[in-house]
Amino acid sequence: MNKPKIVILGAGYGGIITSKKLEKLLKSGEADVTLINKHEYHYITTQLHKTGAGTAADRQIAMEIPELINPEKTNFIKGSVTGVDVKKQAVHLEDGQTVKYDYLLIALGFDIETFGIPGIEEHAFAIRSFRSTKAIYNQIIRQLNQYKEDKDSSRLTFVVAGGGFTGVEILGELAEGLPKLCKKYDVPFEEVKIVAVEAAPSVIPFFPKESIKYTTEVLEKFNIDMYMSTKIVECTPRKVVLENDIEIPTCTLIWSCGVKGNPIIQNCGLPVEKGKLPIDSYLRVKGMKNIFSIGDCSLFMKDEKNTLPPTAQVALHEADVCAKNIVAALRGGSLKAFEYHHKGSVASIGNFAAVGKVGNFRLSGLFAAFMKQVIEARYLLNLGGPSLIIKQHFGVSKEPV
Ligand code: FAD
Structure with missing residues (x-):
């Protein structure tokens, strides 16, 4: 049969x-x-x-x-x-x-979801898959290298659209990762600008006020320029256009808007x-x-x-x-x-801060960052047992392309 x-x-x-x-x-x-x-x-x-x-x-x-x-x-x-x-x-x-x-x-x-905004599909970098996020990394490296050739400071402006969980996570990661990359590629980090654009009045708008305040403070400490209550209306290869005719010269818009x-x-x-x-x-x-x-x-x-x-x-x-x-x-x-x-749910803001809510408890700071690691480790445990955790963190495996 x-x-x-x-x-x-x-x-x-x-x-x-x-x-x-x-x-x-x-x-x-x-x-x-x-x-x-x-x-x-x-x-x-x-x-x-x-x-x-x-x-x-x-x-x-x-x-x-x-x-x-x-x-x-x-x-x-x-x-x-x-x-x-x-x-x-x-x-x-x-x-x-x-x-x-x-x-x-x-x-x-x-x-x-691009909401039909002109230029997003063609020019923005999406957090969609492993390949698409690898493309973001490659774009950053390309911009650092090209800045050394032409000293065009717009190359060092990185705009993140969307201040939800994913947006906050990429902002935190860029704030921690870019100083190291600038050092490696010999580019002055002082010239780098990270910009957050969100249509709602704040980042993570669906969270309690205290969590929003904490997240905003951490992002501000990272010197991230925040444009809240602001919509993106267009993206071209060399700029992002916001409402009220504000233009941000940049070659890199990272899209995380739903x-x-x-x-x-x-x-x-x-x-x-x-x-x-x-x-x-x-x-x-x-x-x-x-x-x-x-x-x-x-x-x-x-x-x-x-x-x-x-x-x-x-x-x-x-x-x-x-x-x-x-x-x-x-x-x-x-x-x-x-x-x-x-x-x-817990969102990381780099490696040493996070924000979230577990049951009735509001979490923030280093403890929340630790909880985030625990959640991720639990998934790996479920997927492949302790050996997978060890292999992922310490082992050598083929790098997918
Ligand atoms: P996916 O995990 O997206 O898997 C879909 C699979 O289908 C992929 O392997 C893809 O390659 C494959 N596929 C797609 N098209 C085809 C095709 N045509 N043919 C064959 N295969 C195909 N959620 C949380 O709960 N907590 C978090 O902290 C959190 N953080 C996030 C952070 C980021 C940066 C992002 C992007 C998302 C986050 N999410 C989080 C959301 C979460 O990742 C998704 O909800 C989850 O991945 C959905 O799982 P899925 O199985 O439906 O789809």
């Missing part, structure tokens, strides 16, 4: 953790599991700001998927998904391959709401019995009006329930409804 085929699209937080849970839950020979991802490596999205600022080695952020899964239980295909044929129960890949499924999990993550579902989901013949796949309480795409979706490309209604946020925390909780539900579905058992319990 043919074994049921489970196909997982995307090896980010949601996809890789589901595949690892399936390795444990499925009996030997019970199903064929295939994991498909664009690149051969899984990256720690929550740490991408470090890649952008060059404050972490590549091996700490990106790790080879075949080393994270059990190849005897999960078949890995490196390939870019271009669409899904629901009627034929098949996934199409860019190289022309077709992969058949009985149960499908779509966990293709996010893309950046995310939307991966556009590939539009090619799946499935319902799409607010750019994402609407899912039911069992994490199945609405109206589908054998197609699940989790993480940033899915839309889960917390209640009548509110959806769950696109966070790693949500994707990881969903992965746990989704793996169980896929197994229950193929065994003809009953599925478990997903309930989300928010544990808290």
Whole structure:
């Protein structure tokens, strides 16, 4: 008898953790599991700001998927998904391959939201993936080198758009990383300007007043120029234009102003709401019995009006329930409804400061920075056990490109 085929699209937080849970839950020979991802490596999205600022080695952020899964239980295909044929129960890949499924999990993550602002798509640097943040780092190095040739000070102005969690994390990382890079490339750090632009009246506007005050003070101590309540209206290769005709000469705009579902989901013949796949309480795409979706490309209604946020925390909780539900579905058992319990969130501002809320406790400072490290270490532990933590921090592995 043919074994049921489970196909997982995307090896980010949601996809890789589901595949690892399936390795444990499925009996030997019970199903064929295939994991498909664009690149051969899984990256720690929550740490991408470090890649952008060059404050972490590549091996700490990106790790080879075949080393994270059990190849005897999960078949890995490196390939870019271009669409899904629901009627034929098949996934199409860019190289022309077709992969058949009985149960499908779509966990293709996010893309950046540009709000149609002229020049963002073409000229801004996005925190989207390992590659895109590596491009930020390469741009910084290029600008430092070119400044030595032409002494054009606009090359040393680095603008970050968006003062949410990701924006604050990249600002903190740039403030810590740029002095070291300037020293290495023999460029005067005094000439460097880091600029933050946010449309809301403050950074992390959804946080309590005390956290906003703390974060603002840390960023100001780093000498970051803050433009709050200000929208970006245009980006060109040589400047960023703000409201009220303010122009900032720069070659580097780092864009961190919100995310939307991966556009590939539009090619799946499935319902799409607010750019994402609407899912039911069992994490199945609405109206589908054998197609699940989790993480940033899915839309889960917390209640009548509110959806769950696109966070790693949500994707990881969903992965746990989704793996169980896929197994229950193929065994003809009953599925478990997903309930989300928010544990808290912490944003780093460089290595020595962070801000956040865990349960009812507001955290800031060095202790918060330590908590952030603990959260990241817990993920690695979940992903590959203590040996992965040791390898990521002290070991030598191939640097993905
Ligand atoms: P992803 O992790 O984005 O994974 C999607 C995967 O699909 C990727 O491996 C990608 O390569 C692959 N893929 C995409 N398109 C294709 C294709 N066409 N074919 C094949 N494969 C494809 N969340 C928190 O909870 N806490 C934090 O502190 C936090 N910090 C963050 C900091 C930064 C800088 C960023 C960018 C995000 C942060 N987030 C944080 C959000 C969190 O990272 C995301 O919510 C999480 O990554 C979503 O997981 P996912 O599995 O849905 O998607």
